[in-house]
Amino acid sequence: MTLIKSISGIRGTIGGGVGDTLNPLDIVKFTTAYATYIRRSKQSQSNTIIVGRDGRISGEMVKNVVCGTLMGMGYDVVNIGLATTPTTELAVVMEGAAGGIIITASHNPRQWNALKLLSHEGEFLTAQDAQEVLDIAEQEDFQYAEVDQLGHYSENNTFNERHIENVLNLQLVDVESIRKAKFRVCLDAINSVGAVILPKFFDALGVQCTVLNGDVTGDFAHNPEPLEKNLTGIMDEMRKGGYHLGIVVDPDVDRLAFICEDGTMFGEEYTLVSVADYVLAHTPGNTVSNLSSTRALRDITEKHGGTYTPAAVGEVNVTTKMKAVNAVIGGEGNGGVIYPESHYGRDALVGIALFLTSLSHKHCTASQLRRTLPNYxxxxxxxxxxxxxxxxxxxxxxxxxxxxxxxxxxxxxxxxxxxxxxxxxxxxxxxxxxxxxxxxxxxxxxxxxxxxxxxxxxxx
The missing domain is CATH 3.30.310.50 (Alpha-D-phosphohexomutase, C-terminal domain)
Structure with missing residues (x-):
């Protein structure tokens, strides 16, 4: 049994003793600490906090505890239901909310869950702010709302469509070119929220999609981390032929991996590199990735006349550096694409749309595109x-x-x-x-x- 408290949020296994797992008492504790931090920070005049979750087995339980606790702290809760991490990030901004909580353990196995904490900008808390939440949790100096100041609860299920609309309206996403290409893709949705939003997304793009692991049960059909060793099912399906591209996401749809038309891995590291090559060809500028990501991004950036800057590992470190150097695109080698034109967060939908646009413009296969990139x-x-x-x-x-x-x-x-x-x-x-x-x-x-x-x- 494990409970991990870090600047990335609170994550742990479900079931077991207090203080050792992500159990209801600890969920209340850290949700209260987050709400206390939001109130003290006074960064927003809003009294609303957005809550979204992935398809995990424990998601309903954790969501109920989180929402009730936030209401007990006097916050109005907007539950956006089964939603990706980037959808929840965008919802915070669209609603003008004070913050948001994403209930997801990302690529961790089915017994895990986590609370990922967002600022009023729909971005992960900085290291300093996240540490403040952890400090508040340890002090346990909590003050809950009186009966007349309790928060209200509402549900809003429109944000999947609004997320899709946001991506379709990006200047470098050529919807007509994608539609004309008549792409056929195979999607591994790993029994989570990718199966909710991505079929709608592909329909809007005019892309024919076959879905593997499309039941949103949270009982993952395989290890949910999108690494080659875990993707034999979709790779075998791709080898049967009939597809232009295989697409794999993790349970909260912020990581993205591609499978070539012949069933070979495009390369998780090369998700960002390929998308950046397309973006930089149209909007030259600077890029950022973390220190453990491939050198190919630096090569591509310099080819287009820009400057590459490394960042410490961790999404918030990458986005902070991107803002500092005015990067036009960045991300992480784990398949995370961050495109500020949309928002400062890893977003598989953005990555898919830009990649398909690139393929449609170049009139090539995924494997041919891969061979045009630096090889490491x-x-x-x-x-x-x-x-x-x-x-x-x-x-x-x-x-x-x-x-x-x-x-x-x-x-x-x-x-x-x-x-x-x-x-x-x-x-x-x-x-x-x-x-x-x-x-x-x-x-x-x-x-x-x-x-x-x-x-x-x-x-x-």
């Missing part, structure tokens, strides 16, 4: 540590060891060599160091990782 391979490893290991000291020694190389230490230690890179960062939840490395071949990426791991072992 990322190896992902880990070093297991004892709970007493001084990880910061180890990373400092690694930094000193490579002091003559290009080193970035905004989040762990990343060493950039001319033809490869390696990134070491400590986990926030486990006594491990994550070791990501990239090179022109998988063998070279693995070799670099092993070299760094050996150096770390010798330093312990």
């Amino acid at each position: 391979y990322i190896a992902k490893n880990r070093i297991d540590l004892t709970p007493t290991t001084d990880v910061d000291a180890i990373l400092q020694r690694v930094k000193e060891h490579f002091r003559n190389e290009q080193v970035n230490d905004i989040d762990g230690v990343k060493i950039d060599f001319p033809d490869r890179w390696v990134h070491l960062r400590k986990s926030n939840t486990e006594p491990i160091i994550r070791v990501y490395s990239e090179a022109s071949t998988m063998e070279a990426a693995e070799e670099l990782a092993q070299q760094l791991m050996q150096i770390v072992h010798e330093m312990q």
